Amino acid sequence: MAPATPEAFDHRRRSAAGCLCCASRNLRREVQIVSGFLAARAWSGKPELTQLVHCENCGLRFFERGLDDDEVARYYRGYRDPAYQRERQAWEPFYTSARHAATLAWSDSPARLDNLRHSLARAKASAHVGAVLDHGGGHGHMLAAIDADRKAVYDPSGSPPAMGRESYSRECDLPGGWHMVLSCQVLEHISFPSRYLERIHGLLADDGWLYVEVPNEQWRPAPGGERSRKFLLRTLLHWRPLLMAADAISTACRIKFGRLPPLGFVAMREHINYFTAESLSALLVRNGFKVEACGIDNGGQLFAVARKFATAEA
């Protein structure tokens, strides 16, 4: 198997070393489009073609193009503030302020805390831990579900933490030795998941617990040949109103009906990885974790509870 962390990583060719989760070379590709909002905000670019890579072994889907560190910093600066919503709606009319507010409300909902507690119980994780870190957790909402002596949140977007919480905005300032790390709704945004998990592995105490939560997003591909789709998508790049209309129809069909319309497409937005239980488990095992529980939680999100057991494969 290829090393989990190759020395050089090309964010424009993420499949160069095989599947990001299981390293399989059994990959299928579909042409897709980078969203105008992502391209403008992250690298001052325009919509362009990219590929969605589908691993036939573990089921992971991921966009061939990712973001480098500078693009990540530009994209997530002021993440989900009012300017973000307005700029996004200019490319995605369906991303209304009401939908934006609903996303934020879900993010801070008590139901998510119950689902987290239930998932940890399924894995027979410790009911009480010494120190817990919410890694990428905004203001640290999910920490309310954990009984711990010390609670901290790390968020590079500089989101203000909840009152009284220890907080970090720079990765280099993060101390190690955490008994539990939460990573909620983060991995689907990460260009190189193995490097991310390697860092978390280094932050955890021996036998420490890791909770991962990602969206469960699956759909049936668009009917129609790849050549026709590529021709159509290339044409759409030159007609912004048509591109936006086709994006709205494709997104609605995928979210509501779980399938793309004929010649439809998936716009590459901030979610660049689409995990299955198999792919998430494979990724964790490959990076030195033992998976204690993995599946769909009571809120429909994909989760895994794992334990650090070894140094990551090198």
Ligand SMILES: [Zn+2]
């Ligand atoms: Zn795979």
